[in-house]
Amino acid sequence: MDESRPIFIQIAEQVENDIIDGALPEGSQIPSTNEFAAFLRVNPATALKGVNRLVDDGIVEKRRGIGMFVTAGARERLIERRRAEFAAQYIRPLIVEAEKLGIDIDELAGLLRAERIQS
Amino acid sequence: MTAVATAPVTETASRFRPHEIWRIVRLHTVNPSIFFGVPWIILGGAWAVTMVIALILRSAGISDAEDGFRYSWAVLSPQWYLIVVGVQALAYTFPFALGFGATRRDFWLGTAAMFLFVSIEMAAAIATLVQLEILTDGWWVGAGMFDALWYGIDGWLVDFYTTFALQLLVLFIGASITTVFMRWRMKGMMILLFGAVAVVLALIAGLTFTESWPAVFDWFGSIGLVGVFTVLLGLAAVCAVAGYLVIRRATPR
Amino acid sequence: MTRTVVRASGLTKRYGSFTALDGVDLSIEEHRIYGLLGRNGAGKTTIMQLLTGQIFANGGELEVFGRTPAEHSDVLRRMCFIAESQRYPEDFTPAHVFKSAPWFFENWDAEYAERLVSDFRLPVKRRVKKLSRGQLSAVGVIVGLASRAPLTFFDEPYLGLDAVARHIFYDRLLEDYAEHPRTVVLSTHLIDEVANLLEHVILIDQGRILLDRDADEVRGSATTIAGARRVVDDFVADRPVIGRESLGGLASVTIDGRLDQAERIRAAELGLELAPVSLQQLIVHLTGTDLAGTTEQEAAA
Numbered sequence: 001m002d003e004s005r006p007i008f009i010q011i012a013e014q015v016e017n018d019i020i021d022g023a024l025p026e027g028s029q030i031p032s033t034n035e036f037a038a039f040l041r042v043n044p045a046t047a048l049k050g051v052n053r054l055v056d057d058g059i060v061e062k063r064r065g066i067g068m069f070v071t072a073g074a075r076e077r078l079i080e081r082r083r084a085e086f087a088a089q090y091i092r093p094l095i096v097e098a099e100k101l102g103i104d105i106d107e108l109a110g111l112l113r114a115e116r117i118q119s
Numbered sequence: 120m121t122a123v124a125t126a127p128v129t130e131t132a133s134r135f136r137p138h139e140i141w142r143i144v145r146l147h148t149v150n151p152s153i154f155f156g157v158p159w160i161i162l163g164g165a166w167a168v169t170m171v172i173a174l175i176l177r178s179a180g181i182s183d184a185e186d187g188f189r190y191s192w193a194v195l196s197p198q199w200y201l202i203v204v205g206v207q208a209l210a211y212t213f214p215f216a217l218g219f220g221a222t223r224r225d226f227w228l229g230t231a232a233m234f235l236f237v238s239i240e241m242a243a244a245i246a247t248l249v250q251l252e253i254l255t256d257g258w259w260v261g262a263g264m265f266d267a268l269w270y271g272i273d274g275w276l277v278d279f280y281t282t283f284a285l286q287l288l289v290l291f292i293g294a295s296i297t298t299v300f301m302r303w304r305m306k307g308m309m310i311l312l313f314g315a316v317a318v319v320l321a322l323i324a325g326l327t328f329t330e331s332w333p334a335v336f337d338w339f340g341s342i343g344l345v346g347v348f349t350v351l352l353g354l355a356a357v358c359a360v361a362g363y364l365v366i367r368r369a370t371p372r
Numbered sequence: 373m374t375r376t377v378v379r380a381s382g383l384t385k386r387y388g389s390f391t392a393l394d395g396v397d398l399s400i401e402e403h404r405i406y407g408l409l410g411r412n413g414a415g416k417t418t419i420m421q422l423l424t425g426q427i428f429a430n431g432g433e434l435e436v437f438g439r440t441p442a443e444h445s446d447v448l449r450r451m452c453f454i455a456e457s458q459r460y461p462e463d464f465t466p467a468h469v470f471k472s473a474p475w476f477f478e479n480w481d482a483e484y485a486e487r488l489v490s491d492f493r494l495p496v497k498r499r500v501k502k503l504s505r506g507q508l509s510a511v512g513v514i515v516g517l518a519s520r521a522p523l524t525f526f527d528e529p530y531l532g533l534d535a536v537a538r539h540i541f542y543d544r545l546l547e548d549y550a551e552h553p554r555t556v557v558l559s560t561h562l563i564d565e566v567a568n569l570l571e572h573v574i575l576i577d578q579g580r581i582l583l584d585r586d587a588d589e590v591r592g593s594a595t596t597i598a599g600a601r602r603v604v605d606d607f608v609a610d611r612p613v614i615g616r617e618s619l620g621g622l623a624s625v626t627i628d629g630r631l632d633q634a635e636r637i638r639a640a641e642l643g644l645e646l647a648p649v650s651l652q653q654l655i656v657h658l659t660g661t662d663l664a665g666t667t668e669q670e671a672a673a
Contacts, residue, residue: 034550042568142475211461219476220448
């Protein structure tokens, strides 16, 4: 829990991460709002907001009387969205930092390849 | 979107609310030793002391100690404690009850009811003990504790009435004075104290200068024992009413 | 649609020449957890005492469940007020307190109270006089939770509770609140501990409301920007500044507002550091202090 962003966004993002990682496969059930609230020690209304956000984005759906389930195609949708944001979120800051340190584009590419091989 | 809370509360139409008043009585008895335990322990202790004195006198061969015992104040021994009980009912039980959602009005009515019960209980018990003491001729050892002062002279009913009046006054006096503190705090208490002293001094001075003391004593004589204690009962009623008026705007802190 | 359970306008309370509350307007909606934050003497306890009919206002209007609360038992029986320094009758034990509670709170759950007694390890037969500060607070907390009163006020009841007990309280509160929704108003100095429990924050300072907003809005609603002083000043030129610190050529400025993606990138390009502002820090900036005024507030850890 960091303080820079509202908690309900962090809850939503955590679920999204789990879906992308595969920890929450499509069709599986996610914890209930109250379970989130109790586990994270946050207000149930906050947890509800986070879950509603996922519902609004079509990542998760409510099955009356049973619970909340990951929708089909959720993983693809999330990956699509993250791809679109990838450049702005990760590449830009990388370039800014590289420029600060005087690392030019070729050196940067070389570093990327080297890191890739290692991991 | 928020809605106005329209008539969400069912107003209790009747102003007589037995449950709210009864729970205050129960609150006072949650710890029964306060009103019913300690006074009897005190009386028991005074009785034990009286018995010991009687036995000593007996063994020393003195047999006309009855007159001495007539002036024994032992029967009134719990009264100082009961003034404190009255004070604490306001000092502690009142803020507690208020914190739990009781109204001041219900608290005073419930406490007054409690005082009534206790006064009836004490009066009946003591009047009966007076008769028992007379019947057993001083607990078989010539001791005099209950058949003392003004007791044992005019029968059970008078003894009941006098004890009831005195007990009610003792309880209400402590309680009603404390309501003054609860509402006006130190300043109020000071004014009350100085005011009371001033009034008493003025009364004494007035009576002295107009040489009316004999008239006062005559008057007391004429109204008799029952009359005097009716005055005390009247005073208790005054305290009860005054306390009710003061407590209506009293605050726990 | 939620109901308004408390509505106050122009609420004023004076003690002699000292104005404890100065024309306070506020409304409390049902089924939320409110945080009432502020320094010692800011007016938090006064508000709670007014709302629960313990004291009388000098001015303004106040409605709780549609009526003025003082002396109206139909309003009072739906509230539970756990005060910081609650007095108990002579020789009362916690057992006596829990025995009399159901007479005043119609939703009292005795079994729940028993479970809480063992959670907090409270000696119920020991006289209140002989209880430690923490145990005394536990009595209040248990009453507040087990009363299930529709409107419950906790006025810093966790002073004296150690960190473990405090977290037990937060957990039980959330649990019970989820299962039995009611309106809870919590006043505290320990903002960071409760920040995540709150749905709505009311900040009061010197008898006036400084902030009355949804907690999620407040969280992350401010940003601290640090770096070379001139660069920072330039960056925040036309933004509302709520705090400023400088050391030599460096400056750290807190602004009211979040930076969007583009601005974040620009800040990074300018070599500026961005830092989040917690609820506690935000309040420090707004009131100029961390609210824990006296040493008495140090949590016994």
